[in-house]
Amino acid sequence: MQAIVASTSTVYGSSYLEYLLPELKTHFENTDEVVFIPFARPGGISHEEYTAKASKGLxxxxxxxxxxxxxxDMNKAISNAKAIFVGGGNTFLLVKQLHELDLMTTLKQSIQSGAKYLGTSAGSNICGLTMQTTNDMPIVYPPSFETLGLLNFNLNPHYQDPDSSSTHKGETRETRIKEFQALNPTAVVGLREGSWIKINNSETTLEGELPAVIFEPGKLPYELNPKSYFKF
Amino acid sequence: MQAIVASTSTVYGSSYLEYLLPELKTHFENTDEVVFIPFARPGGISHEEYTAKASKGLxxxxxxxxxxxxxxDMNKAISNAKAIFVGGGNTFLLVKQLHELDLMTTLKQSIQSGAKYLGTSAGSNICGLTMQTTNDMPIVYPPSFETLGLLNFNLNPHYQDPDSSSTHKGETRETRIKEFQALNPTAVVGLREGSWIKINNSETTLEGELPAVIFEPGKLPYELNPKSYFKF
Incomplete structure (x- = not known):
């Protein structure tokens, strides 16, 4: 299995996918064609517009x-794909369609059989066990919150540290993740923007320049440094 | 119908419910007993702890x-209640239990029949048509996203304006609400912390010192000033 699971498509001050291009040139080496799944529709843009954006970025x-x-035949397209990119946007919208079109299992099997995967944001969320640590609004009702389970934990993309100077009383990301873990015995990785997880067969490493925040049930959150392996 | 629908239980620099007390003293005048629904469990606290907190605040x-x-008999308790307070926390957790315990309809009928209502945060979210503009994480899977529909729009509590100086690339609140409206023809009120909606029979007004942000489908967002009526 070869997968790049990125916190964000875009980092501040650069263009779409730009910071990932050195990694993607290796990842997609000898890949002529990528099947892009535009279902998460960021900002409500159309599938056509979103695919054009992905095409330009890659x-x-x-x-x-x-x-x-x-x-x-979307199932067949995914089964036959040599490379697949699932873009960001709204995770509820993405997961609803993957389930309703009966694509979730096909997608998992295709990636496990060797299709090179790239996910950003919502497309990364679905690599976890469930989508239950997404930041997105529930703009549609999916038939299930279960996702691909390529990783044996959940992801929180665009992770933000609690801001001790803030006067805002809404929950911090950390509080939300702890509420999740009060009810679910699942580890969660807070992946900061500019970080990505690289799955290279049996090795899963943290890439990019920033540490990730690891929430294991029953433990205090801790940081994992870049180039470290995920082993929990 | 008499309801106070507040963005937050607590504003920066004051204690739980403190900023609302002048309003609540009038609202709960001649009310001996309030039934508190603790199901949203902020930060995963127990029902007992949360009820003790509500009791202290009131x-x-x-x-x-x-x-x-x-x-x-929870249904009977809600039907017989003269006053009901639904506290904040996680909206998915709250809505799941209200549906599974078959309390959503009873709660609506009780409020419409005269039980004085107070909601904060998640307890305010459920006053809208659906919970689909919550900020919370989907930590559990509710059987439906439908809520009380005491208001003919949806709420976004703890509303935060886009921060033009931010380097964060996650979606702004405005972007998320627009994604919702790309698929749902429902008006959304962004209710800033310190603001509340007061339903006094047929009159629904904005209270507190800050304007609210109104998102009507197909219109540019606009601000509604305090003491204005909601008429859309």
Missing amino acids: KSCVKKVIGLHEFE | KSCVKKVIGLHEFE
């Missing part, structure tokens, strides 16, 4: 990006 | 606060 790495919505 | 207004979990 143009220095791959020859062709095709939106999954263009295929008559 | 002690200058009402003689007795009883947790709903203390009643054998």
Whole structure:
């Protein structure tokens, strides 16, 4: 299994996917075609617009990006794909469609059988056991919160540290994750923007320049340094 | 119908419910007993701990606060209640239990029949048509996202304006609400901390010192000033 699971598509001050391009050039080496799943529709943009954006972002790495919505048989398209990119946006919208179109299992099998995977934000959330540590609004009602389970933990992308100077009384990200763990015995990785997880067969490492925050049930949160392995 | 629907239980620099007490003294005048629904469990605290907190917060207004979990017949307790307070925490957890215990309809009927209502945060979210504009994490899977519909719009409590100086690339609150409206023709009120909505029979007004942000489908967001009526 070869997967890049990124906190964000874009870091401040650079263009879409730009910071990931050195990694993606290796990841997608000898890959002519990437199947793009645009279902998360950030900001409500259309599947066509989103696929054009992905195509532009990946143009220095791959020859062709095709939106999954263009295929008559989406299950077959995913099964046959050599590379798959699931873009960010709203995780509820993405997960609803993957379940309703019966694509979740096919997607998992395709990645486990060797399709090179790239996920950003919502497309990374679905690599965890469930989507229950997403930051997104429940704008649609999915038939289930279960996701791919390529990782044996959950992800919180765009992780933000508690701001001790804030006067805002809404929950911090840390509080929300602890509320999740009061009811679910699942580890959660808070992945800061600019970080990504690299799955290279049996090795899963943290990439990028920042540490990640690890929430294991019953333990105090701790930081994991870049280039470390995920072993919990 | 008499309801106070508050963005937050607590504003910066004051204690639990303190800023609302002048309003609550009038609202709960001649009310001996308030039934408190602790199901949203902020930070994972127990029903008992949360009820004790509510009781302390309301002690200058009402003689007795009883947790709903203390009643054998919860439906009857809600039907018979003269006053009901639903506290904040996690909206998914709250809504799941209200549906599974078959309390949503009873709660609506009780409020519409005259039980004085107070909601904060998650307890305010449920006054809208659906809980789909909550900020909370989906830590449990509710059987439905539908809520009380005491208001003919949805709420976004703890509303925060986009921060133009931020380097964070996660979605702003405004972007999330627009994603919701790309798929749902429902107006949304962004209720800033320190603001509350007061339902006094047929009049619904904005209270507190700050304007609210109104998102009507197909319109640019606009501000509604304190003491204005909600008419959309």
